[in-house]
Amino acid sequence: MTNPLTEDILLEKLSTFLYSVSNFFEHKPIHLLDSLEVNMKQRTVKWAGSLLASAVTLCFLFGVSIADTIKIGVASPYSGDLASYGIPAKNAAEIAVKAINEKGGILGKQVELLAEDDVCEPNTATTVAAKLVAAKVVAVIGHLCSGATEAALPTYRDAKVIVMSPASTNPTLTLSGKYPNFFRTIAHDAAQADLQVAYALKLGAKKAAVVHDKGTYGKGLASLARDGLQKNNVEVALFEGITPGAVDYSALIRKINRAKVDTVVFGGYHPEASKIIKQARQKKINATFISGDGVKDPSFLKVAGKYAEKYYASAPTDVSQVAMAKSVSDEYKKVFGADVGTFSLQAYAAIQALAGAMEAAGSTDYDAVVKALRSEKVSTPLGTINFDASGDVLGAGFAMYQVQGGKFVEAK
Amino acid sequence: MDYFLELFLGGLTRGSIYALIALGYTMVYGVLGLINFAHGEVYMIGAFVGLIVSGFLTVLGWPILAIVVIATMMAMLFAGAYGFTIEKVAYQPLRHAPRLSPLISAIGMSIFLQNYVLLAQSSDFQAFPQLVPEFEFLEPYSHIILSTELVIILAAVVTLIALFLLIKFTKIGKAMRAISQDRQMAMLLGVNVDNVISATFIIGSALAGLGGILVASHVGQINFYIGFIAGIKAFTAAVLGGIGSIPGAALGGLILGWTESFATGYVSSDYEDVFAFGLLVFILVFRPAGILGKVSSEKV
Numbered sequence: 001m002t003n004p005l006t007e008d009i010l011l012e013k014l015s016t017f018l019y020s021v022s023n024f025f026e027h028k029p030i031h032l033l034d035s036l037e038v039n040m041k042q043r044t045v046k047w048a049g050s051l052l053a054s055a056v057t058l059c060f061l062f063g064v065s066i067a068d069t070i071k072i073g074v075a076s077p078y079s080g081d082l083a084s085y086g087i088p089a090k091n092a093a094e095i096a097v098k099a100i101n102e103k104g105g106i107l108g109k110q111v112e113l114l115a116e117d118d119v120c121e122p123n124t125a126t127t128v129a130a131k132l133v134a135a136k137v138v139a140v141i142g143h144l145c146s147g148a149t150e151a152a153l154p155t156y157r158d159a160k161v162i163v164m165s166p167a168s169t170n171p172t173l174t175l176s177g178k179y180p181n182f183f184r185t186i187a188h189d190a191a192q193a194d195l196q197v198a199y200a201l202k203l204g205a206k207k208a209a210v211v212h213d214k215g216t217y218g219k220g221l222a223s224l225a226r227d228g229l230q231k232n233n234v235e236v237a238l239f240e241g242i243t244p245g246a247v248d249y250s251a252l253i254r255k256i257n258r259a260k261v262d263t264v265v266f267g268g269y270h271p272e273a274s275k276i277i278k279q280a281r282q283k284k285i286n287a288t289f290i291s292g293d294g295v296k297d298p299s300f301l302k303v304a305g306k307y308a309e310k311y312y313a314s315a316p317t318d319v320s321q322v323a324m325a326k327s328v329s330d331e332y333k334k335v336f337g338a339d340v341g342t343f344s345l346q347a348y349a350a351i352q353a354l355a356g357a358m359e360a361a362g363s364t365d366y367d368a369v370v371k372a373l374r375s376e377k378v379s380t381p382l383g384t385i386n387f388d389a390s391g392d393v394l395g396a397g398f399a400m401y402q403v404q405g406g407k408f409v410e411a412k
Numbered sequence: 413m414d415y416f417l418e419l420f421l422g423g424l425t426r427g428s429i430y431a432l433i434a435l436g437y438t439m440v441y442g443v444l445g446l447i448n449f450a451h452g453e454v455y456m457i458g459a460f461v462g463l464i465v466s467g468f469l470t471v472l473g474w475p476i477l478a479i480v481v482i483a484t485m486m487a488m489l490f491a492g493a494y495g496f497t498i499e500k501v502a503y504q505p506l507r508h509a510p511r512l513s514p515l516i517s518a519i520g521m522s523i524f525l526q527n528y529v530l531l532a533q534s535s536d537f538q539a540f541p542q543l544v545p546e547f548e549f550l551e552p553y554s555h556i557i558l559s560t561e562l563v564i565i566l567a568a569v570v571t572l573i574a575l576f577l578l579i580k581f582t583k584i585g586k587a588m589r590a591i592s593q594d595r596q597m598a599m600l601l602g603v604n605v606d607n608v609i610s611a612t613f614i615i616g617s618a619l620a621g622l623g624g625i626l627v628a629s630h631v632g633q634i635n636f637y638i639g640f641i642a643g644i645k646a647f648t649a650a651v652l653g654g655i656g657s658i659p660g661a662a663l664g665g666l667i668l669g670w671t672e673s674f675a676t677g678y679v680s681s682d683y684e685d686v687f688a689f690g691l692l693v694f695i696l697v698f699r700p701a702g703i704l705g706k707v708s709s710e711k712v
Contacts, residue, residue: 211681214682238680240676240680240681240682241680241681241682242681242684243641243681243684243685245637245638245640245641246641246684247426247429247430247627247631247641247642247645248425248426248429248627248630248631249681250422250425250426250561250673251419251422251423251426251672251673251674251676251677251681251684252676252681254415254418254419254422254677255676255677255681257418257555258415258418270537271537271633271635274537274632274633275631275632275633278631278632279631282554282558283554283555283558284554284555299536299537302539303537303538303539303632303633304539304632305539305632307632
């Protein structure tokens with residue numbers, strides 16, 4: 001399977017590189033050298049290690065490229081500050097591809113991964129995109145950073161390459177509608193507020209109060225929820241910030257009571273939420289309360305007690321109940337000796353979604369696969385997912401939970 | 413009009429809480445000329461003692477009335493003991509030091525107590541049981557005032573009257589006033605200054621403990637940090653009313669509570685603190701010693 005020629009070239013390049021590194025340090029001033037040397041030696045060893053690893057992978061890839069394969073690019077940062085996000089995503093894609101190939105590949109063809117480092121920089125990302133397009137990939141898993149993804153997307157779109165990001169959460173990437181080739185297996189930043197608005201509407205909201213804790217998280221979420229409510233003709237009677245840690249919120253509660261709202265959306269964390277809900281329920285306010293993941297915390301249940309009943313809180317979907325999430329995590333740990341990274345499951349799911357869509361479409365044709373991605377449901381570590389018309393994931397991301405009997409239960 | 417009344421009562425509740433804590437600041441300042449920054453922490457410790465005692469007694473299955481009385485007494489007792497100890501450890505050795513030294517010592521004490529409770533009790537919010545039961549006669553008015561709020565207001569009124577009588581008519585009250593006027597002279601006339609100062613700390617801290625247990629029962633949760641904001645607000649109330657003056661602390665607390673309540677009710681809760689501190693600045697411009705404070709010229 002290996003190609004001895006490429007391996008030789010790479011090893012030669014490696015040794016030249018190491019030589020130049022060691023040369024470089026001979027020119028450093030003496031007093032710097034002592035402290036730097038130890039540090040740099042370790043680093044060099046690490047570099048050498050990762051270079052060797054990638055050399056081996058590359059040889060493997062070159063080896064199989066002779067056969068007729070389906071090529072999928074993986075573009076994420078493997079060096080720089082954000083490498084700790086990129087490498088686990090790529091690793092997960094690798095084990096996903098391995099599992100598919102062991103079962104006979106997609107449409108009888110083996111899948112081949114082409115990993116490219118974009119350093120999470122928009123400039124590098126465009127270069128990477130051109131490179132992958134030239135290598136005739138049918139799809140790309142990536143990029144991670146929203147900025148890099150945005151820069152690379154036009155290149156892919158023009159070449160009719162499907163892009164599926166496991167990590168880019170900027171809402172405009174999908175919502176602008178400029179990139180029909182773009183999908184993502186992670187919910188976008190505004191998804192939580194959208195879910196809250198959707199729930200408020202479902203519960204028949206006519207008049208709402210939106211309260212926040214003046215913080216980045218709380219106010220950001222509350223502003224999005226307010227805009228969403230107003231867009232759907234729900235009257236937002238008051239939009240106010242509270243001081244976290246204040247002695248009580250009775251004046252605000254009285255104001256909410258007077259406004260006669262049917263829905264209260266609170267953007268903030270559980271200590272304030274439990275104070276507010278307790279005082280509101282004591283004042284016989286029966287409005288629906290909705291918050292975000294800052295409130296879905298065991299402490300909230302403990303502190304607010306019986307007053308927490310019926311409180312709604314949106315939060316990332318709990319994947320601990322999905323059997324595949326566990327098996328993938330275990331497999332990952334066995335192969336790479338580390339726990340799955342932040343975006344690993346999303347990357348794994350992206351490969352599965354692509355494979356599932358290609359199988360369903362019966363080809364790797366761009367239009368057929370795009371159509372299948374939207375209609376076909378695939379079971380992944382994130383749950384059973386497909387994609388909406390704008391390319392956002394359905395079935396994963398955020399879910400609405402409600403306190404029932406002292407526990408958070410997924411609201412249906 | 414109903415809404416106005418609701419806000420008025422809400423402000424009255426909040427103001428009573430501030431007043432209960434502000435009394436401790438103002439008494440210590442009156443006697444020692446010192447800002448006891450650890451006072452907010454004593455309030456917090458009072459709340460924790462109340463939680464521990466009431467939890468313990470609930471497990472034993474005691475009747476609710478007994479739990480309320482004993483938990484409150486224990487909270488006041490422990491808070492008083494903490495106040496006494498704080499004074500002995502952090503302030504008495506510095507009584508003749510420059511004024512800045514006890515101030516720093518007070519801040520250190522405050523940080524120490526916060527972290528002590530953090531380590532002993534975890535940083536999580538703890539649920540606090542509602543000690544005051546829902547009074548049936550208040551049921552029709554529950555949207556205007558809750559039973560806990562009523563108890564807080566009553567407790568503040570009773571405490572203020574008791575304190576006023578104590579200072580005006582008892583021997584120890586006279587000694588406190590004497591020390592606040594001229595410590596050296598009081599000492600020469602046979603007043604045991606150390607004992608009186610200890611008593612001042614114990615009384616002030618016990619009131620903070622009472623405030624702590626009442627507020628905790630009102631909002632239903634406590635953690636190690638609740639003393640900080642309550643302390644800052646109560647200190648503001650004390651300065652607003654005229655630090656060193658007991659009716660001043662009560663008045664300052666009420667004015668602050670009402671300002672916050674009406675600002676939230678009629679403007680926006682975003683501006684609650686803006687109005688509260690704006691008022692403080694405004695009053696200090698016209699009355700630098702606070703509303704009821706006496707401007708005392710430096711004695712030479």
